[in-house]
Amino acid sequence: MSNPTAAILIIGNEILSGRTQDVNVQFLAKRLAARGVVLSEVRVVPDVPKRIIDAVNELRAAYEMLFTTGGIGPTHDDITSECVAAAFGVPWEAHAETFAKMEAVMPPGQFNAARQRMATMPRGAVPIPNAISLAPGFTIGNVHVMAGVPRIMQSMYDALEPSLPHGTPIAMQAVYAMGVMEGAIAAGLSAIQDRFANVDLGSYPFRREGKGGVAIVAKGTDTKLLDEAIAEASQLLAAQGHEPVQGEPD
Amino acid sequence: MSNPTAAILIIGNEILSGRTQDVNVQFLAKRLAARGVVLSEVRVVPDVPKRIIDAVNELRAAYEMLFTTGGIGPTHDDITSECVAAAFGVPWEAHAETFAKMEAVMPPGQFNAARQRMATMPRGAVPIPNAISLAPGFTIGNVHVMAGVPRIMQSMYDALEPSLPHGTPIAMQAVYAMGVMEGAIAAGLSAIQDRFANVDLGSYPFRREGKGGVAIVAKGTDTKLLDEAIAEASQLLAAQGHEPVQGEPD
Numbered sequence: 001m002s003n004p005t006a007a008i009l010i011i012g013n014e015i016l017s018g019r020t021q022d023v024n025v026q027f028l029a030k031r032l033a034a035r036g037v038v039l040s041e042v043r044v045v046p047d048v049p050k051r052i053i054d055a056v057n058e059l060r061a062a063y064e065m066l067f068t069t070g071g072i073g074p075t076h077d078d079i080t081s082e083c084v085a086a087a088f089g090v091p092w093e094a095h096a097e098t099f100a101k102m103e104a105v106m107p108p109g110q111f112n113a114a115r116q117r118m119a120t121m122p123r124g125a126v127p128i129p130n131a132i133s134l135a136p137g138f139t140i141g142n143v144h145v146m147a148g149v150p151r152i153m154q155s156m157y158d159a160l161e162p163s164l165p166h167g168t169p170i171a172m173q174a175v176y177a178m179g180v181m182e183g184a185i186a187a188g189l190s191a192i193q194d195r196f197a198n199v200d201l202g203s204y205p206f207r208r209e210g211k212g213g214v215a216i217v218a219k220g221t222d223t224k225l226l227d228e229a230i231a232e233a234s235q236l237l238a239a240q241g242h243e244p245v246q247g248e249p250d
Numbered sequence: 251m252s253n254p255t256a257a258i259l260i261i262g263n264e265i266l267s268g269r270t271q272d273v274n275v276q277f278l279a280k281r282l283a284a285r286g287v288v289l290s291e292v293r294v295v296p297d298v299p300k301r302i303i304d305a306v307n308e309l310r311a312a313y314e315m316l317f318t319t320g321g322i323g324p325t326h327d328d329i330t331s332e333c334v335a336a337a338f339g340v341p342w343e344a345h346a347e348t349f350a351k352m353e354a355v356m357p358p359g360q361f362n363a364a365r366q367r368m369a370t371m372p373r374g375a376v377p378i379p380n381a382i383s384l385a386p387g388f389t390i391g392n393v394h395v396m397a398g399v400p401r402i403m404q405s406m407y408d409a410l411e412p413s414l415p416h417g418t419p420i421a422m423q424a425v426y427a428m429g430v431m432e433g434a435i436a437a438g439l440s441a442i443q444d445r446f447a448n449v450d451l452g453s454y455p456f457r458r459e460g461k462g463g464v465a466i467v468a469k470g471t472d473t474k475l476l477d478e479a480i481a482e483a484s485q486l487l488a489a490q491g492h493e494p495v496q497g498e499p500d
Contacts, residue, residue, distance in 0.1 A: 013452055016289045017422065017469055018279030019498075020454070022272070025294070029268030039266045041301075044275070044292035047452075051291075074433040075453040076440035114436030149455060172267065183324040186364030190326035202263055202297075203325040204270070205399060219267055248269075 003167030003221065006032055007041040007059040011052055011071040011080050012148060015044050023150050024069045031157060036167030036221070037065065047071060052083040060087075060143050064165060067157075070148030072137060074114035081138075084145055085122035095121045095138075102134050130155035139163075168221040173230045176215040176249045177242035178208070188236040189216065192229060198222060199229045206249050215249055253417030253471065256282055257291040257309040261302055261321040261330050262398065265294050274319045274403050281407060286417030286471070287315065297321060302333040310337075310393050314415060317407075320398030322387060324364035331388075334395055335372035345371045345388075352384050380405035389413075418471040423480045426465035426499045427492035428458070438486040439466065446479045448472060456499050465499055 008028055014020040025042055032039050040063055045051040052071075060066045071080030085092035099119040103111045118135035121127070127136035128144065130152050137146040137156045146156045182205055193201040200219040205212060216233040218226045234244040258278055264270040275292055282289050290313055295301040302321075310316045321330030335342035349369040353361045368385035371377070377386035378394065380402050387396040387406045396406045432455055443451045450469040455462060466483040468476045484494040 010292075013450065013469070014454060014467070015275065016279060016292070017283055017420070018276050018289075019422065019452075019467060021276050025265065026268050026271050029266060033267055039268075040296065042260075042266070042292075042294035046290065073453070073455065074436045076436065076443050077452050110433075112433065112437065114440075115433040117436075118433075151457075170267070172269065183360075183362065183365040183368075186324045186326065186367075187362065190364075193326050200263065202269075202327050203323070204264060205323065207401075217264070217267075217269060219263070 003036045003038050003170065004064040004165040005038045005040045006065040006067065007043070007063045008039065009052075009055050009059055009066060009068045010042070010044040010148075011047060011068060012044055013047045013077070016046055024148070024153050027150065027154060028067060028157065031161065033170040033172075035161065035164065036169045037164070038167075038170065047077050047079060049079060049083050049086070052080060053087045056084055056087040056143060060141065064142060066143045068143065068145050069153055072118065072135070072145060072147055074117055074135075078117070080145060081117070081121060084140060084143060088122055088140055090123040090140075092120055093123055095119055095125065095127065098127055098134075098136055105134060128156045128160050130159060170219060170221055171223050171226055172217055172219045173223075173226040174215055174217045174248045175230050175234045175237065175244045175246055176206075176213055177237040177240075177244050178211055178213040180214040180237060180240060180242045181212070182214050184240055185214065185236055188239075189233065192232045192236065195232075196225055196229045199225050201229060201233070208249055213249060217248075253286045253288050253420070254314040254415040255288045255290045256315040256317065257293070257313045258289065259302075259305050259309055259316060259318045260292070260294040260398075261297060261318060262294055263297045263327070266296055273400050274398070277400065277404060278317060278407065281411065283420040283422075285411065285414065286419045287414070288417075288420070297327050297329060299329060299333050299336070302330060303337045306334055306337040306393060310391065314392060316393045318393065318395045319403055322368065322385070322395060322397055324368055328367070330395060331367070331371060334390060334393060338372055338390055340373040340390075342370055343373055345369055345375065345377065348377055348386055355384060378406045379409050420469060420471055421473050421476055422467055422469045423473075423476040424465055424467045424498045425480050425484045425487065425494050425496055426456075426463055427487040427490075427494050428461055428463040430464040430487060430490060430492050431462070432464050434490055435464065435486055438489075439483065442479060442482045442486065445482075446475055449475050449479045451479060451483070458499055463499060467498075
């Protein structure tokens with residue numbers, strides 16, 4: 001499909017250590033799909049300059065958009081902003097408007113060097129505001145640099161979204177049945193996939209209240225084709241003697 | 251540090267679409283840290299052969315261990331196993347012992363082509379058993395291929411763990427305080443980090459019941475140094491007039 005592509009880069013020692021459960025990928029994945037953007041890769045790298053710089057440069061070249069999350073606060077471990085400047089080979093400098101805005105609201109003496117870092121961006125960056133804090137994210141080229149804290153990241157994405165390239169929304173439809181074994185329907189499902197080249201058909205076993213089932217998920221930009229593929233998947237499940245239920249299992 | 255390094259590769263259209271919230275990274279991250287293995291990178295790629303093959307080859311070369319999750323079931327979208335064979339340049343063929351075990355327990359006619367795929371592995375692979383299903387994961391070289399379903403993946407990791415390289419366990423200690431702003435403690439925290447080169451100090455803002463706080467997390471292999479760094483961080487928080495509480499916020 002000709003929808004634009006995107007990647008997410010998570011700058012996150014706290015994800016790699018297991019301290020924090022990431023939830024930003026799922027939020028962005030759903031929002032990007034609804035906008036018709038194909039999320040093609042996610043990477044998590046540690047708070048190490050070379051790792052961040054290399055990943056930014058690889059991913060911004062490979063995809064039409066790159067979203068980063070994490071590492072834009074005021075502390076010593078927040079190094080995303082200067083790494084993005086280095087990746088683009090531009091100076092990292094005070095963003096005058098952001099600097100003035102933040103200085104204006106801080107009590108005298110409180111706009112210290114650490115907080116000034118949050119008003120410092122790669123030259124040419126455009127701030128991404130958020131509803132929670134005056135400290136913005138920013139866009140430079142096709143790279144959108146956002147906070148790691150989910151509610152701040154979500155607010156930044158809300159602000160950013162209208163300006164992003166978009167495509168035909170990527171829809172999902174699903175049907176499931178309890179008591180099905182994937183191995184029993186695999187051949188039939190493969191035949192359906194072969195008939196629907198423009199539908200992306202996935203099979204996902206699940207358990208509910210100690211019993212097993214399988215969910216069949218159809219993804220694509222043509223909802224009529226999704227309807228048809230899911231109708232065929234429903235027949236496949238029914239033919240095995242299992243009652244198909246539209247939608248995803250709880 | 252000289253601890254061994256690892257990467258995780260998630261083969262997962264369902265993660266990239268936002269359908270499924272990954273929880274395997276956090277499980278593996280915690281277990282690897284406890285074993286003294288440094289998780290250095292996570293990637294999520296779609297169910298596309300070239301993407302899987304390229305990622306397997308990049309990551310197995312860059313790190314001492316690679317764990318993959320997802321794509322080893324019986325359906326058409328389960329292509330991890332043959333892609334790993336292609337990455338290693340070896341034939342993908344029936345694993346005689348696994349084939350015989352699975353065939354023995356299936357009712358006549360039920361060990362169909364789809365299920366036989368789960369007994370098919372890269373030549374030279376060693377099965378990774380699990381407590382839930384007869385269909386194993388496998389190890390080839392430094393690549394450990396596991397299921398995507400969390401409880402099956404976890405059982406496979408349990409079976410695999412004793413054979414993995416290991417290092418000094420990576421411990422974490424934390425202290426937090428409500429009412430702290432990161433910007434107010436950033437300079438002091440940076441000074442502590444400078445004094446403890448072998449401790450990895452992170453600062454993480456959080457909210458609880460509508461109020462903000464900051465958690466300081468120290469990570470490293472020398473628990474005495476972690477004690478000392480966290481003691482200094484506690485003093486830093488206390489000096490700001492906030493009561494430090496040992497451990498992570500709920």
